[in-house]
Amino acid sequence: MKLLSLNETAKLLNVHKNTLRVWDEKGTLKAIRTKGGHRRYREDDVNIVMGELTPVSGDSNAVAIYCRVSSGEQKEKGDLDRQKGRLLDYCREKKYRVEYVFEEVGSGLNDNRSKLMQMMKLAETHKIGKVVIEHKDRLIRFNKNILIKYFTSHNVSVEWISETLSQSFENELVEDMLSLLASFSSKIYGKRSAENRRNKKK
Numbered sequence: 001m002k003l004l005s006l007n008e009t010a011k012l013l014n015v016h017k018n019t020l021r022v023w024d025e026k027g028t029l030k031a032i033r034t035k036g037g038h039r040r041y042r043e044d045d046v047n048i049v050m051g052e053l054t055p056v057s058g059d060s061n062a063v064a065i066y067c068r069v070s071s072g073e074q075k076e077k078g079d080l081d082r083q084k085g086r087l088l089d090y091c092r093e094k095k096y097r098v099e100y101v102f103e104e105v106g107s108g109l110n111d112n113r114s115k116l117m118q119m120m121k122l123a124e125t126h127k128i129g130k131v132v133i134e135h136k137d138r139l140i141r142f143n144k145n146i147l148i149k150y151f152t153s154h155n156v157s158v159e160w161i162s163e164t165l166s167q168s169f170e171n172e173l174v175e176d177m178l179s180l181l182a183s184f185s186s187k188i189y190g191k192r193s194a195e196n197r198r199n200k201k202k
Contacts, residue, residue, distance in 0.1 A: 003032065019081045064102060067083045098132075123151050131159070
């Protein structure tokens with residue numbers, strides 16, 4: 001059994017060392033203490049959290065959790081780590097076997113996110129039986145019911161742990177809408193610029 005140090009584990013999971021200490025205390029990712037009181041982590045436990053252990057094809061008991069924030073700033077503030085911790089705690093209480101952990105920074109308006117695509121591929125190949133998210137809008141901002149139907153069409157259920165949007169989530173919605181307006185404005189400006197150039201050539 002290979003043991004990893006606190007620094008190694010934090011680097012592999014891309015979380016702050018303090019997050020690992022909190023997870024240890026809450027039981028999300030338990031550490032082993034050395035005689036000197038230092039934390040060590042089983043490599044297999046870390047791999048499960050990383051989502052790197054591949055379940056047998058057709059494993060309907062395998063669960064994937066999906067975490068998303070809209071901006072790098074939110075990730076830096078620890079929002080993504082806290083969201084992941086809440087989902088892992090929920091799954092542990094439900095006794096779900098989490099095999100994949102997906103975390104992503106990207107707008108909820110973007111339906112072509114790489115981690116989301118990976119999770120959809122797992123559904124297609126019947127390697128998961130359940131997806132757990134914090135809220136329906138974590139998958140996608142609009143047309144979420146279509147995406148949920150996609151998963152259920154592959155016999156994969158989608159479960160969310162909250163029906164209520166947090167204040168930070170409402171801020172994300174504002175950011176996404178501003179991003180959408182900026183995108184439309186850019187396209188309109190580009191179209192007008194092209195028309196003006198064509199008119200000057202006439």
